[in-house]
Amino acid sequence: MATKKKKKTDWSKEVFKVLKKADIRQIAYVPDAGHTSLIKMAVADNAIKPVSLTSEQEGIAVLSGAWLGGEAGALLMQSSGVGNVINMLGMANECRFPLLMLVTMRGEWGEFNPWQVPMGQATETVLDAAGVIIHRADDPAEIAETVEAAAKIAFDSGRMVAVLIGQRVVGFKDWTK
Amino acid sequence: MGNKKSKNWHWSQDVHALFKKLGIEQVAYVPDGGLAKLINRCQADASIRSVVLTTEEEGVAQMAGAWLGGQKGVLLTQSGGVGNCINMLSMMQECRIPLLALVSMRGEWGECFPWQVPMGQSTIPALEAAKVIVHHVDQAEKVPETVHAAARLAFDSYRAVAVVISQRISGSGSRG
Amino acid sequence: MASRRKITLDRRKVVEKILKDRGDILLVTGLGAPTWDAAAVGDHPNNFYLWGGMGGAVLTGLGLALAQPKRRVLVITGDGEMLMGVGGLATVAVQKPSNLAICIMDNQRYGETGMQETHTEHGVDLAAMAAGAGFQKYSTVYNNRELAEAIPVLYSEQGPVFVDVKVTDAPQPMTLPPRDGPMLKHRFRENLLGHV
Structure with missing residues (x-):
């Protein structure tokens, strides 16, 4: 297999196009390095309201409120943030709120910070236990189409969906920078 | 069924006495109906510092x-609160810091608030995914011995352990 | 609320000043830059560095302060980490731990994820939130004179006390303390209690 170059900004652009096509109007996030480009694009876009959260569970509530008000939204977070949303997901579950979550993974591929490993390893299991449909994307080339598929399940089929973007995609964090 | 205690017996008496025996000095909680009697006993006990939290992850x-x-x-929480703790539990796992939690279940037995059901059903899988050992107990008489066993596992074997107390025992949320 | 003042303090110099005469203070640091700041001053067995558990620094400090009422406990953390556990200010204020001091290195940025702005860049006033929660001693520090006044507050005033130090977002050298959680825990307890 040919070596893949890191196409971090490319996949972000493609994903942003997908989100626009899905008429996403609110993007809630706690910043994560892997989402930097996507967040910048959201902030720059006048048709999208970016919502900077203090903690990720606020995002579940924000997006539920958005839906009540007629708007589709997406939540961007790191895998550790998944551990902060499990109770709030109960509301989205109970009311069948559509929920689209993009999760950049830590603790699974070349992780240098041991404290990231527990939550990285638990992410899929806890999301699954909370009733969230999970799609993984470990290849930059497949992220956009995965997000598109996820958005369809979320907004057309009224489900909670998480796209887990593999740590392999974002690459190892370079501590020397 | 095991020995029936006297009519006025409540498991919180024995568990509170156990806390004293074990030298528990801090209790953290967000108030909960199923644990109310135990919380009240701890609050009234000058040798235990009881801390009311704004959210359960603070307690972890x-x-x-x-x-x-x-x-x-000891962390006292309703099942919903478990969902607020999953990330913070990483610290316990990563540092091998002992944790003893008592979790009072909702959304499990005779629940009449539908919104409690999703989190109730995820509680045990979420705890286990976070590498917390779960002891589920659904008979009141067995609560004290289960808490005792859990405390040994937590403090002597450096683990995170949750005693999950069935809604069958507390009857919370099954009236009305 | 005061109008926006210029931020000039260098976080490494600030933490160095704060820890210069640390004595037997017990230090908990929040994840990211505050942990590197403390490591830059020097590793110490009375330091417990969080490398995760974002939102948990202040409450870790509370548990420690309650367990060790005769020891001064200092939490140094960042604005983003504080915000994630901001309800903790209420929890702490109600407990009135007289030996607990909280100090924020407030660069108004999420430092580990690309320097995105936090809510303090947009006017959220952490010291005012501490005051609202019931802290009796709280301040926001912008210069060395105010810092010099705040340090004795952190070390000796009846707690809980809260000091928000505004620092620049200038890049700093990465200085990493040990990351091994069990080792940090054992070392801390061995040093404090004489056993693990």
């Missing part, structure tokens, strides 16, 4: 701090 962190400082604590 507090237990870590207590252990660093040489004290044993």
